[in-house]
Amino acid sequence: MPLEIEIKLLPADAFDEQKTRDAVALSQPHIASDINSIQLIKRSIDARKKPIVYVLKLNVFLNGEVPESTVNQFEIKQNGFSQKVAIIGCGPAGIFAAFQLLERGIQPIIIERGKPVKERRRDLAALNKELLVNPESNYCFGEGGAGTYSDGKLYTRSKKRGSVERVLQTFVQYGANADILIDAHPHIGTNKLPHIIEKMRESILANGGEIHFDTKLTDFKIVDGAIESIVCNNDTEIPVSAVILATGHSARDIFHLLNDKKILVEAKPFALGVRIEHPQHIIDTIQYKQIKRDENLPPAAYSIVTQAEGCGVFSFCMCPGGIIAPAATDKNETVVNGWSPSKRNGAFANSGLVVTVEPKHWQAQYGMGPLSALAFQQSVEHTAYQSTGSIIAPAQRVEDFIQNKISSTLPECSYIPGIKSIELKHILPDFIIKAMRTGLTHFGKTMHGYRTSEAVLVGVESRTSSPVRIPRNKENLQHPEIKNLFPCGEGAGYAGGIVSAAIDGMVCANAV
Ligand SMILES: Cc1cc2nc3c(=O)[nH]c(=O)nc-3n(C[C@H](O)[C@H](O)[C@H](O)COP(=O)(O)OP(=O)(O)OC[C@H]3O[C@@H](n4cnc5c(N)ncnc54)[C@H](O)[C@@H]3O)c2cc1C
Structure with missing residues (x-):
């Protein structure tokens, strides 16, 4: 049986096999000479305190032991189908x-x-x-x-x-x-x-x-x-x-x-809101507390959640170094989502910022029928489309949104079809606007720098589930x-x- 241990390494050392081995030997001096091989089983980053470290969970094999193959492939039967x-x-x-x-x-x-x-x-x-x-x-x-x-x-x-x-x-x-x-x-x-x-x-x-x-x-x-x-x-x-x-x-x-x-x-509850996009360096600075990100650390991600105005407000599908994508499936609707390349090396960080939607929110207008939540979702996507007359997305700077005023200019944005300055209160229902405003104010306090005029809200993120x-x-x-x-x-x-x-x-x- 391998010995399961956890070590912490600085970003510059975490991908170096010899340095990993040395750190294991240092942390387990009594078995140092018996170490045969080391298998990495989990890698995460701990950025809560300085210095930022990678946390490596390892299986250490001693005295001639070797890791078992963990390949778990489908075994396909080829001899005729039943x-x-x-x-x-x-x-x-x-x-x-x-x-x-x-x-x-x-x-x-x-x-x-x-x-x-x-x-x-x-x-x-x-x-x-x-x-x-x-x-x-x-x-x-x-x-x-x-x-x-x-x-x-x-x-x-x-x-x-x-x-x-x-x-x-x-x-x-x-x-x-x-x-x-x-x-x-x-x-x-x-x-x-x-x-x-x-x-x-x-x-x-x-x-x-x-x-x-x-x-x-x-x-x-x-x-x-x-x-x-x-x-x-x-x-x-x-x-x-x-x-x-x-x-x-x-x-x-x-x-x-x-x-x-x-x-x-x-009909079932789901979540609806916008995509929020920041310059990636702002998120790096918030998460890593470094003006310039260490080259051995990936572009920073985040996951945030709070309760506001009786609803859940949360980040969804956060894409460091990513692009906001047009995810509509039909004409006359605007829907956004996000993706990133494997290197996550784009200039922007985007994430869904959505509010939980429950039957009480759509019941008065759309009833309680099986497709009532769908009708509600569709109407918001349609309003977003109508606001620009195309899949160019309605957008508002974060600070302007919180202060309830139209954005006179918009920052650069990764959404290729383009964005247009429109007050999101004309597109999203009131309960979502209120919950997002309170939520963003809260996130601005817990993540210093998150609430900024450099960030933009792009509508609408409606296909969360x-x-x-x-x-x-x-x-x-x-x-x-x-x-x-x-x-x-x-x-x-x-x-x-x-x-x-x-x-x-x-x-x-x-x-x-
Ligand atoms: C831009 C973007 C980014 C995302 N990023 C992530 C991510 O990082 N991580 C993550 O976990 N998830 C992500 N998701 C969500 C993820 O892709 C979905 O959760 C997942 O694909 C759902 O799988 P599914 O097979 O249930 O349905 P789908 O992937 O939606 O597949 C359904 C398929 O059914 C087909 N279909 C529909 N109707 C019919 C019909 N009548 N006849 C025949 N075929 C039909 C559709 O064409 C489609 O190919 C993202 C989604 C988008 C759009």
């Missing part, structure tokens, strides 16, 4: 469900409305430069789902440790840097993800799975409480034995389809009314991020 299962959606949930089905000897048939990664890139260029939203191919729809051009942060609060490791190891197997296995806050980066997703696709196809791009689920036929066939692109009927529905939080047509067919779906839940039975994960329908991933309300969606995909495949 059945076929349709997976709707090729996001992290759909992809990992496909791997798990292949391991169980079941053929996955993935149905994806969007395009393969390379073709999808052209639509993203048109979105950013010509401000044209393709409703089938955008930051949320297409191969790899919202995960492909996401930031690729892989931190999760999920307690299913084994499954988290399996997801991370699968990403490494298909090309992610092995650092994600040890970093406390693993990150892949938008420049790396598309290639990894392509490799995953190649593996699913090579092992007998099918993937149909440009193919949208538009209907299904139900006989005796089970889906007998799915209808794609309004004309092609495909018989199925079971359906894993992993269409993500932006597939509004799916929520409408289920509701129109009188299949149970429920699904405003609809597709219910499923706890014991078998089947929809309570349709026995071979398995609601899955973020869109159904069972995940919030890449890793948890991937885990839910595997869990649903096992349930099938």
Whole structure:
């Protein structure tokens, strides 16, 4: 058994193997001469006090002991499939469900409305430069789902440790840097993800799975409480034995389809607000208390939360060195999100700054029906769009927002389609404005420098999680009314991020 120890090293020494070894020997003099090898199992930064240190959790192997291989790959059975299962959606949930089905000897048939990664890139260029939203191919729809051009942060609060490791190891197997296995806050980066997703696709196809791009689920036929066939692109009927529905939080047509067919779906709370962007050096200075960041430290991140005006206000999907991205999935709506490249070397730090939205907030205007939260979300996105007449985003300096005045100028911003000075109180509901003002005032006190005129709020960050839940039975994960329908991933309300969606995909495949 290895000895598990924790050491602290200065940033300049933390990536040096010999210095790590010396530090271990110094901290454990009684075993120094018996050390055979050292395995890094977790790396984090402690910036709370000076000097800033890396905290390394290590397995120390003594007297000829060596680390065991920790590779946890899918073992795919190639000798004939016992059945076929349709997976709707090729996001992290759909992809990992496909791997798990292949391991169980079941053929996955993935149905994806969007395009393969390379073709999808052209639509993203048109979105950013010509401000044209393709409703089938955008930051949320297409191969790899919202995960492909996401930031690729892989931190999760999920307690299913084994499954988290399996997801991370699968990403490494298909090309992610092995650092994600040890970093406390693993990150892949938008420049790396598309290639990894392509490799995953190649593996699913090579092992007998099918993937149909440009193919949208538009209907299904139900006989005796089970889906007998799915209808794609309004004309092609495909018989199925079971359906894993992993269409993500932006597939509004799916929520409408289920509701129109009188299949149970429920409105659920979510969060809504803006993206806040600071020059990265301001966040570095706040977090590291250094005017110039040590070159061995990564661009600083943050995570903040408070209660304000009876709501939760919190940062969401913070992207150091990142870009604010247009994440709308349809015409006439403005939605922003964020990503960063693997090096996180951009000039700006952006983060969602969102407020919890509960039934009491939408009930008076939109009622309590299954799609009421969705209608509320949609109306805010639409108002944001109307405020500029395009996906150019409404924006306000932080200080002006707190002081309730329009920004006469705006700072430089990473959002490529562009921003326009508009008072956010004309776009966001009053309870969100009040909670954000109080929240920002509070954050300005706890993070000195965070409240600044150099920071800008860009609207609207509305797709934090699904405003609809597709219910499923706890014991078998089947929809309570349709026995071979398995609601899955973020869109159904069972995940919030890449890793948890991937885990839910595997869990649903096992349930099938
Ligand atoms: C810009 C951006 C940055 C992000 N950054 C991070 C991050 O750093 N870390 C993190 O954990 N998460 C991040 N996310 C969120 C993350 O991408 C999602 O949580 C995750 O992708 C959800 O996985 P999913 O498989 O459940 O759904 P999705 O990834 O949304 O996939 C659903 C798929 O279903 C397809 N689909 C929808 N309707 C149909 C239909 N009718 N027929 C056929 N196919 C359909 C869609 O085209 C899509 O490909 C980010 C998202 C965005 C947009």
